Amino acid sequence: MEALVASAVGVLTAAGIFLILRRRTFPVILGLSLLTYAVNVFLFATGRLAVNAPAVLNKYEQVPYTDPLPQALVLTAIVISFGMTAVIVMIALGAYLSAKDDHIDMAARDSVDGAGEDA
Amino acid sequence: MSLFLIAALPFLGAVFPALLIRAGRNAAASAAGLTTFLALMGLLIHIPAVMRGEVVTAxxxxxxxxxxxxxxxxxxxGFLFALLILGIGLLIILYARFYLSREDPMGQFYTYLLLFQGAMVGIVLSDNILLLLIFWELTSLSSFLLIGYWKHLPEGRQGARMALAVTGSGGLAMIAGMLILGNIVGSYDLSVILQNRELIQSSPYYLPALILILLGCFTKSAQFPFHFWLPHAMAAPTPVSAYLHSATMVKAGLFLMARMWPVLAGTEAWFYIVATTGLVTMLIGAVIALFKDDLKALLAFSTVSHLGLVTMLLGFGTKIGVVAAMFHIINHATFKAALFMTAGIxxxxxxxxxxxxxxxxxxxxxxxxxxxxIAALSMAGIPPLxxxxSKxxxxxxxxxxxxxxxxxxxxGLALLAAVFSAAYSFRFISHVFLGPARDDYPAHPHDPPAGLWLAPAFLVVLVVLIGLNSATLVGPLVAVVSSAVIGGEKLPYYSLKLWHGFTPALYMSVVATLGGLFLLALHRRGEAIWNALPRPEAKAIFDAVISAMTEASRWITDELHNGVISRYAIILITFTVGLGYYAFATGTIGLETRVPLEAPIIPIIGWLCLIVATMGIMWFHRNRLLSLVxxxxxxxIVSMAFNYLSAPDLALTQxxxxxxTMILLLLSLNFLPTETPWDSSAARRWRDAAISVVAGLGTGGLIYALMLRDFAFPTISEFHLANSYKGGGGTNVVNVILVDFRGFDTFGEIIVLGIAALIIYALTEAVLGTSVRAYLLNRKPHWPQSGDSHPLMMVVVTRVMMPIALMVGAYIFFRGHNQPGGGFIAGLVVAIAFLMQYMASGYTWAIERQRFYYHGTIGWGVLIAAATGLxxxxNERPFLTSDFGYLHWPPLEEFEWATAMLFDTGVFLAVLGAVMLALDSLSRFAWRPGMAQEFPMDINPLRDDLAEEQEKAKEQG
Incomplete structure (x- = not known):
């Protein structure tokens, strides 16, 4: 199970970063979303994995509980990341509609970044 | 009066001039004067104790x-300096009232002056070097305001900047020095530090600490080569020059050298650094002063020279040197403040x-x-003044x-400096006052009103009296001050009197006076030589250095922040990966201590879906709609994984x-291009892929290693599990953590969410206020539009589902404390219920039925959460402590209430408002006039029939 979660985190991170490094706003937003999943699962997994052990107290019998703290942190992280995504989407949308251009890099100094990057 | 009060009074009083200026300039000046007077009286009360050699503390x-x-x-x-600061401050306040013109904002002036005064008093009364540093920086800041008081003058602004740059950077050096000193001794209390002379001087860090502290002192006291800022600070109004640059601020460096004298002085390093700097400064200041034509510049360089004199005396490291230094500080303050005021007149x-x-x-x-x-003769060193x-x-x-x-x-050099010192003093007298009266003054000179001459006259009376009768008038004070400086040891024999017999000093004084007269006579010729000599212009050098630094930082900034955001991302990611690799390569990793969980077939299928979907996004990301799907x-899959791995709350939230999020992205995709064009080269894509793969491997490897090992340190989760029910009254530990244990975090988070929503709203307002609106109204959609924008089935179903969805929201909310659920999830569920109406029936239809603005919902949410916390x-508990209890109404089961529920209501409202405001704003981009649709169906034959019937009825009727 751990291998599955870890590999999923790895793949999500790699895909997220790859898309963040694209040059248009929309892929970057997608990349941030993927990276958000990866980070949330990562944080959640620091509480170690457990099956059938939710952190809801059982009054009647002794049962194992999973670590509740990372869950609480991740819960707010999920909601906050929605807020963040919404702000970025809005900025991207406003920028595109105002300038009719959805490049994330400033065009004037593109040459500084190294020649031949514009295909 | 308590020392706290003395130090605080100027700060408290600083409020009044700013407020009372509306009642007139006299009111502002009186308020400032009264405050200073009170503080001065409070200080004078301590005279008996101080004269007995006691140390008053608070x-x-x-x-x-x-x-x-x-x-x-x-x-x-401390007493001597506080006396100078408050006493001369009082005179300056009087003088400034008459000096400043009607156009100058006088309330501001007195406020700045009192702030400065408070900071200075703080420096001289501090018994803790960290506290002293705070006041030290405050003097730099408040003097910046005072020097730049005439904001309309470019010289004033430049002078203020220069003073701040020089004294401020010196202050930074001093902070470092003081911290080293505190670390050597193990305490930041001055009284402790002053007891540890041997410890400090034997420490290997003595020299760095000494140099850093001296940098602070030298910059503040305008010692060579940092003397150049003082003349430029003369762009300030004359009361400021008289106060800051003769009596107080520039003496702060001297004060600190005297304060630290017992522990820092007496070494070779001290002698050669301090005495030499003082000597050079004294000489250079005196020479330049002679050739300055601006009265205030002359006095400024003379001040530099006299500060050098005191520095040199302290640098000698002898006890008599300290006595002479302290005596000269008193004398200089009296005659130089009087001279500045005279120049001002x-x-x-x-x-x-x-x-x-x-x-x-x-x-x-x-x-x-x-x-x-009289004042100038005293400066020249003419008896009996x-x-x-002291000279x-x-x-x-x-x-x-x-x-x-x-x-x-x-x-020899001291004598030379004395000659020049006498010469510029004589020049001050003869070139300003003596000689024939001229008829080309810019104004008609006459003696000023009493308000202007009273203060300098008072100081000049002191000059004469101290000169004639020094032993009884200031003798005891000098003795007490000097013994305080040298750390309470016995003072050697000395006497303050005019006639010491035929000593070398007497001959030197005679030579200095005659030489001064001689130089004055030759002044015209000397000036020609001086002007012909090449000499470095400090301001030009300073400006060049500053502009070089500005250029350098601009270059670095431009190189790093060139607007290519993807490059910032690459730098950040590679750096992070590098740090991770460094940690991995240098650390040790423990053995695996946990047994991996079994992976049944269903999770594996889920995993496969996730991997395939992620790969698909990578591959097809140019097709934006597909990648959204x-x-x-x-x-x-992530939600299901949360559910499977015992995190039902996370699953619900996710x-x-x-x-x-999907609705949001779909809405935005409506206005963005549907395809991402190819604009990276293959090489760049490979490079990005390589970086991503390395980062992914690192992250995945890290979490894999983490998951197979137990915690290295005991966690606090046990506490939460143990106290969730007992202390928080809920069995859903995750929810109790959110609303109770870590309620403060949650409180901050709903505020952040609210701010994010407001940003979105503001951005929408800003964008739609431009030509974008016209573009939006005229644009053609990407895809062919459905003829039926509000499909019948969807409208009917969502309207029927609305109450059900709301009830689910309420259910999730109420059970949240004990079962998976809570305010966050309930807020999202209710938001979805509303959004369904927007989607099915249209924006205009929904907005017409909206009773509350979402801004208000966010605000109420935050307020309710805050009120619960307050x-x-x-009940005399800390912020956000929760309380709970149980009610038992006979027909119902036992019923729990908790203040955390109220807090959760705040969370619910804030989340609901934020989500709705964000999506509502985005929907406004799609708004067009005439889109309102009252009815579930666009086309309804029944409605047509009704309309026909009505028309028929009209025709008939």
């Missing part, structure tokens, strides 16, 4: 963890400070002439000083956030 532990204590002490040294009455345009004022301004002449006494003590000390085996170097798949205060 202690208060401010931040003991940092060693920062608000400790104040008043000994002889001359400037005020004649309209110019240029010596070349002055002369012959003796008959026109007899009173000013008398005051100025006070300047003579002679200085010369006497210089004679006994050996510099690198040379017996003549120090006395795929990202939805990823979100669903899936509801997933829904709103409620704890009324």
């Amino acid at each position: 202690r208060f532990d401010w931040i003991p963890g940092l060693g920062l204590n608000a400790n104040f002490m008043l000994d002889g040294l 001359v400037d005020h009455e004649t309209g110019t400070r240029d010596i070349k345009r002055l002369g012959g004022l003796r008959h026109l301004m007899p009173l000013t002439f008398t005051i100025g002449t 006070n300047g003579f006494l 002679e003590m200085m010369l006497e000390e210089a004679v006994h000083t050996v510099w690198r085996n040379s017996h003549y170097l120090v006395p 795929l990202i939805g798949v990823v979100g669903l 899936i509801s956030v997933e829904v709103v 409620g704890a205060w009324f």
Whole structure:
């Protein structure tokens, strides 16, 4: 199970970063979303994995509980990341509609970044 | 009066001039004067104790963890400086009232002045070096405001900037030095540090600490080579120059050298650094002063020279040197403040400070002439005035000083400085007041009103009295101050008197006076030589250095922040990966201690879906709609994974956030291009892929390693599990953590969410206020539009589902404390219920039925959460402490209530409002006039029939 979660985190991170490094706003937003999943699962997994052990107290019998703290942190992280995504989407949308251009890099100094990057 | 109050009074009083200026300038000046007077009286009350050699203290532990204590002490040294600061401050306040013109904002002036005064008093009374540093920086800041007081003058602004740059950077060096000193001793309390001379001087860090502290002192006291800022600071109004640049601020460096004298002085390093700097400064200042035509510049360089003199005396490291230094500080403060005020009067009455345009004022301004002449003669060191006494003590000390085996170097240069000092003093008298009266003054000079001459006259009376009767008038004070400086040891024999017999110092004084007269006579010729000599212009050098630094930082900034955001991302990611690799390569990794969980077939299928979907996004990301669909798949799998791995709350949150995020992205895609064009080269894509793969491997590997090992340290989760029910009254530990244990975090988070929503709203307003609106109204959609924008089935179903969805929301909310659910999830669910109406029936239809603005919903949410938290205060508990209990109504089961529920209501409202405001704003981009649709169906035959019938009825009727 751990291998599955870890590999999923790895793949999500790699895909997220790859898309963040694209040059248009929309892929970057997608990349941030993927990276958000990866980070949330990562944080959640620091509480170690457990099956059938939710952190809801059982009054009647002794049962194992999973670590509740990372869950609480991740819960707010999920909601906050929605807020963040919404702000970025809005900025991207406003920028595109105002300038009719959805490049994330400033065009004037593109040459500084190294020649031949514009295909 | 408590020392706290003395130090605080100027700060408290600083409020009044700013407020009272509406009641007139006299009211503002009186308020400032009264405050200073009260503080001065409070100080004078301590005279008996100070004269007995006692140290008055006031202690208060401010931040003991940092060693920062608000400790104040008043000994002889502090007393002398506080007396100068408050006493001369009082005179300056009087003088400034008459000096400043009607156009100058006087309330501001007095406020700045009192702030400065408070900071200075704080420095001299501090018994904690960290506290002292705070006040030290405050003097730099408040003097910046004072020097730049005439904001319309470019010289004023530049001078203020220069003063701040020089004294501020010196202050930074001093912070480092003081921290080193505190670390050597193990305490930041001055009284402790002063007891540890041997410990400090034997420490290997003595020299760095000494140099850093001296940098602070030298910059503040305008010692060579940092002397250049002082003349430029003369762009300030004259009261400021008289106060800051003669009596107080520039003496802060001297004060600190004197304060630290017992522990820092007495070494070779101290002697050679401090005494030499002082000597050079004294000489250079005196020479430049002679050739300055601006009255205030002359006085400024003279001040530099006299500060150098005191520095040199302290640098000698002898006890008599300290006595002479302290005595000269008193004398200099009296005659130099009087001279500055005289210069101000001359400037005020004649309209110019240029010596070349002055002369012959003796008959026109007899009173000013008398005051100025006496003060200048004292500066020249003419008996029987006070300047003579301390200058002679200085010369006497210089004679006994050996510099690198040379017996003549120090006395020779000191004598030379004294000659120039006499020369510029004489020049001040003769070129301004003597000679024939001229007829080309810019204004008609005459003696000023009493308000202007009273203060300098008072100081000049002191000059004469101290000169004639020094032993009884200031003798005890000098003794107390000096013994405070040298750390309470016994003072050697000395006497403050005019006639010491035929000593070398007397001969030197005679030579200095004659030489001064000689130089004055040759001034015209000397000036020609001086002007022909090449000499470095400090301001030009300073400006060049500053602009070079500005250029360098601009270059670095431009190179790093060139607007190519993807490059910032690459730098950040590679750096992070590098750090991770460094940690991995240098750390040790423990053995695996946990047994991996079994992976049944269903999770493996889920995993496969996730991997395939993620790969698909990578591959097809140019098709934006498809990648949105795929990202939805990823979100669903993640929610299911949370559910499978014992995190039902996370699963619920994730899936509801997933829904709103999808709606958001779909809405935005409506206005963005549907395809991402190819614009990266293959090489760049490979490079990015390589970086991503490395980062992914690192992250995945890290979490894999983490998951197979137990915690290295005990966690606090056990506490939460154990106390969730007992302390928080809920069995759903995750929810109890959110609303109770870590309620403060949650409180901050709903505020952040609310702010994010407001940003979105504001952005929408801003964008739609431009030509974008016209573009949006005229644009053609990407895809062919459905003929039926509000499909019947969807409208009907969503309207029917609305109450059900709301009830689900309420259910999730109420059970949240004990079962998976809570305010966050309930807020999202209810938001989705609303959004369904927007989607099915249209924006206009929904907005017409909206009763509350979403801004208000967010605001109420935050307010309710805050009020719940504040409620704890009324029960004398910390913010957000929760309470709970159980009710039992007979027909129902046992019923729990908890204040956390109320807090959760706040969370619910804030989340609901934020989500709705964000999506509502985005929907406004799609708004077009005439889209309102009252009915579930666009086309309804029944409605047509009704309309026909009505028309028929009309025709018939």
